[in-house]
Amino acid sequence: MLVGRRSILGAAAALPLLNLATAANAAPVTGGETLALWPNDPPGAPSQLPKAKIADQSKRAGFTDRWVSGIARPSLMVRRAAAPNGTAVLLVPGGGYGFLAIDNEGEEQARWLNAIGVTCFILSCRLPGEGWSDRARVPLQDAQRAMRVIRSRASSYGVDAARVAVLGFSAGGHLAGSLATRFAEQSYARVDAADQLSARPDMAGLVYPVVSMAAPFTHAGSRDNLLGTDADQASRRRASVELHVAETTPPMFLAHASDDDLVPIANSLALYRAMLDQHRAVEFHGFDQGGHGFGTRLPKTVPASAWPTLFAAFARRLDLLPG
Numbered sequence: 001m002l003v004g005r006r007s008i009l010g011a012a013a014a015l016p017l018l019n020l021a022t023a024a025n026a027a028p029v030t031g032g033e034t035l036a037l038w039p040n041d042p043p044g045a046p047s048q049l050p051k052a053k054i055a056d057q058s059k060r061a062g063f064t065d066r067w068v069s070g071i072a073r074p075s076l077m078v079r080r081a082a083a084p085n086g087t088a089v090l091l092v093p094g095g096g097y098g099f100l101a102i103d104n105e106g107e108e109q110a111r112w113l114n115a116i117g118v119t120c121f122i123l124s125c126r127l128p129g130e131g132w133s134d135r136a137r138v139p140l141q142d143a144q145r146a147m148r149v150i151r152s153r154a155s156s157y158g159v160d161a162a163r164v165a166v167l168g169f170s171a172g173g174h175l176a177g178s179l180a181t182r183f184a185e186q187s188y189a190r191v192d193a194a195d196q197l198s199a200r201p202d203m204a205g206l207v208y209p210v211v212s213m214a215a216p217f218t219h220a221g222s223r224d225n226l227l228g229t230d231a232d233q234a235s236r237r238r239a240s241v242e243l244h245v246a247e248t249t250p251p252m253f254l255a256h257a258s259d260d261d262l263v264p265i266a267n268s269l270a271l272y273r274a275m276l277d278q279h280r281a282v283e284f285h286g287f288d289q290g291g292h293g294f295g296t297r298l299p300k301t302v303p304a305s306a307w308p309t310l311f312a313a314f315a316r317r318l319d320l321l322p323g
Contacts, residue, residue, distance in 0.1 A: 033078040035121070035153065037145045042074060043188045044138065046131035055099070063297065064107075067099040069127055074142045076149065077122040078157070079110035085117030085322050086160040087315070090146055090201070092123050094170025094210075094293070097139065097225035100124065104295040105169040112296060112308055116321070119157050121150055125175070128226050136227050136239060141188045143179040144199040152194035163320050165203040167311070170263060170293065171222040173209025177241035177271065180204035181249050203320055205253040205311050208260055208292050211267035213239040219263045245274040251281035253314045255307040257290030283314050 041049075049072035057065040076090075091113075093105035100106070102122070110120035125142035128135035147164065154161040168176025183200040190196070210222045214236040227235050237243055252275055256268040265286055275282035290304025298305035315321040 033080075035076040035078060035149060037074045037076065037142055037149060039191060042126060042132075043141055044133035046133075048131070050127075050130040060297075064103045065101070066103050067095060068102050068124065069099045070130065071100070071124055071126050074126050074145075075124045076146055077106070077124060079107075079114055079120040079122065080157070081114040081117045081119055083117050084119050084158045086158060087117065087163045087165070087321055088119045088121065088150055088154070088157070088159040089113055089205075090121050090123055090143075090150060090164065090166045090176075092125070092143065092166060092168035092172035092176050094168070094172040096219065096221045097128055097171045098221070099127070100172075101169070101293070104293065104297065105172060108296055109167065109169075116312060118321070119159055121146065123172075129228075136231075136235065137187045139175045139226070140178050140182060140185070143175050144183065144185075144187055145195075147179065147183070147199040147201060148194045148197045151197045161197075163202055165205065165315065165320060166201040167205040167207070168209065169207045169295070171210050171219070171226075173206035174211060174213075174222060174226075174241060176201075176204050177206050177209060177211060177252075178239070178244075180252065181241055181244035181246070184248070200248070201250055203251050203253065203315060203318055205255075206268070206271070207255045207307060208257065208263055208290075208294075209241075209254070209267055209271070210263050211241045211271045212243075213237070214243075215240070215266070215270065217264040217266040217270075219267075222263075242270040242274040245271070245278045245280060247278060247280075249275070249278065249280050251314075251318055252283070253311050254282065254284040255287070255304065255310070256285075257287045257292070257294070257304045259289055260292045262292040281318070283310070285310055 050070040052070040055067045093100040106122040128138045132138045151161045166176045213223045254268045256265040272284040287304035
């Protein structure tokens with residue numbers, strides 16, 4: 001385990017916190033250009049919106065590791081490539097649906113993708129346990145809306161609307177997988193013309209993902225934060241990515257380490273099998289070593305460090321990246 005989030009996934013409220021502005025036009029958490037997802041309050045807003053917070057978990061020199069919660073105004077943080085090639089990736093940080101690991105699984109991913117010409121949009125999505133109604137759909141609402149907003153603005157960013165992928169990590173992998181398998185589900189009422197556009201990603205990358213909410217190998221913290229502790233088995237099955245794979249599911253890239261003691265590799269294996277059963281394009285890499293939450297921080301001697309190169313190669317074979 002390369003990062004120390006195992007014992008506190010889903011317990012972000014207990015961390016030391018730094019308050020942030022929550023105004024509708026506030027700057028993104030990490031600075032730079034931002035796009036609001038919703039023109040007004042998001043669907044199911046509580047009477048008192050959550051108060052934004054950051055918990056700095058940095059423990060290694062040279063790395064920042066901010067965990068964000070209390071997201072009242074979901075947004076996309078735009079990270080532009082110096083030489084854009086027309087491809088875009090929606091980045092979905094993990095955090096057990098209790099916080100967002102915005103540096104490790106957001107900013108640091110945007111850097112290497114920007115370096116190969118990819119325009120990145122880091123999703124700052126709402127957390128389901130912070131007072132929103134219909135909590136199980138809250139992250140999916142933001143993810144669907146994010147894809148539509150990206151496509152509605154594609155020309156202004158030099159992005160090809162037919163080359164927009166999603167890449168998610170841990171619980172963010174669950175959300176990326178949910179978007180890939182439930183993109184056509186009407187999770188919210190249309191708010192503007194962008195909602196006429198497709199929310200289907202052209203490719204989905206899931207790295208050490210939570211997949212099932214019903215199987216014995218589920219990550220219980222993510223499940224309970226998304227659905228509540230009293231969710232019945234039917235609700236858990238509805239939220240299980242592997243049960244929604246269909247003939248319209250986009251190609252998937254899966255990467256997981258067999259020594260992941262937080263989110264078992266059985267999650268990725270279940271989704272890989274579901275994709276094969278539906279004859280969908282899928283690539284799965286199971287690494288001997290890597291642990292959980294490694295992002296792009298592993299030394300090159302650790303097998304799972306190879307996943308970004310493999311992800312890019314898969315995207316090139318799908319013609320989502322130039323050769």
